[in-house]
Amino acid sequence: MTHWARFRAAGDRAGFGVLDQHGIIEYQGNLFEHPTPTGSIVPNGAFTLQCPCAPSKIIALWNNFRALGLKLGKPVPLHPLFLIKPASSVAGPGEPIRRPLAYSGKIAYEGELGIVIGKRCKDVPVSGAGDCIFGYTCVNDVTAGEVLNENVDFVQWCRAKSYDTFGCLGPVIAADLDWSSARVVTRVDGVERQNFPLSDMIFSPLELVSQISHDMSLLPGDVIACGTSLGIGSIKDGASVAITIDGIGSLVNTLQACRNSTPI
Numbered sequence: 001m002t003h004w005a006r007f008r009a010a011g012d013r014a015g016f017g018v019l020d021q022h023g024i025i026e027y028q029g030n031l032f033e034h035p036t037p038t039g040s041i042v043p044n045g046a047f048t049l050q051c052p053c054a055p056s057k058i059i060a061l062w063n064n065f066r067a068l069g070l071k072l073g074k075p076v077p078l079h080p081l082f083l084i085k086p087a088s089s090v091a092g093p094g095e096p097i098r099r100p101l102a103y104s105g106k107i108a109y110e111g112e113l114g115i116v117i118g119k120r121c122k123d124v125p126v127s128g129a130g131d132c133i134f135g136y137t138c139v140n141d142v143t144a145g146e147v148l149n150e151n152v153d154f155v156q157w158c159r160a161k162s163y164d165t166f167g168c169l170g171p172v173i174a175a176d177l178d179w180s181s182a183r184v185v186t187r188v189d190g191v192e193r194q195n196f197p198l199s200d201m202i203f204s205p206l207e208l209v210s211q212i213s214h215d216m217s218l219l220p221g222d223v224i225a226c227g228t229s230l231g232i233g234s235i236k237d238g239a240s241v242a243i244t245i246d247g248i249g250s251l252v253n254t255l256q257a258c259r260n261s262t263p264i
Helices: 066-072 126-132 155-161 203-213
Strands: 003-009 013-017 023-030 033-043 047-050 057-062 083-088 107-109 111-117 132-143 167-174 183-188 191-197 222-227 233-235 240-245 249-256
Touching: 003 107, 013 033, 023 126, 047 167, 057 111, 057 132, 083 155, 083 183, 111 183, 111 203, 111 240, 126 132, 132 222, 132 240, 132 249, 203 222
Parallel strands: 057 222
Antiparallel strands: 003 013, 003 047, 003 167, 013 023, 023 033, 057 083, 107 233, 111 132, 111 222, 132 167, 183 191, 183 240, 240 249
16 A cells, blocks of 8 residues: 655655655655656654645535444435535644634544545546545544634634644545555544444445536545544544554644733
């Protein structure tokens, strides 16, 4: 399995390549358009992993796991139910999740599988959706829980999930992942909070790419967060959240308290 990664090295040099046990085999060009190796290897200890892609948007699924839908008493949807998180919400591995300045309420984690789109696609059939998938990554779909129902006339899914750093992605993009046999495990300060099989998804990755591409164009680097299952919970300031999927690795981010004393 190939693990694609973006990195930052000495001298603030940025690049991308294939991560292996020795370091990163550096490539050049466009990650999604036939990149070529440079012949250089950046050794372990000489780089910091960055967010593995730069999506124009994150499409985040709701009610896409049978177990959680059953617990909540929700019917199986006929079409994927989703919201959009903006590019400004993206955070990479090791980056802090920053508490919003004017918000002191509960912040929740959601461990998820992320589909990384590899080429522009629109109105693709399920049979062609696999050609549009570059690989898979881990997602922490962070939520300001008390914002959701702040206004009784409108559930604010987008606002609650779109704060800067609330779209954690990484640590790498795994090509050719056998997602159907994998599990999502979420740990908060080392304590397991979620452990669910991806095979419980209502809409598979191929179905998600196909159906969502009929609603909007999907661009290279865009991420579809496949939804979460049982075990969602809140985290305290200073808590470390690790989302682990076999074949991809662990995405670790820590909730950082707001340091600015003047709310707006």
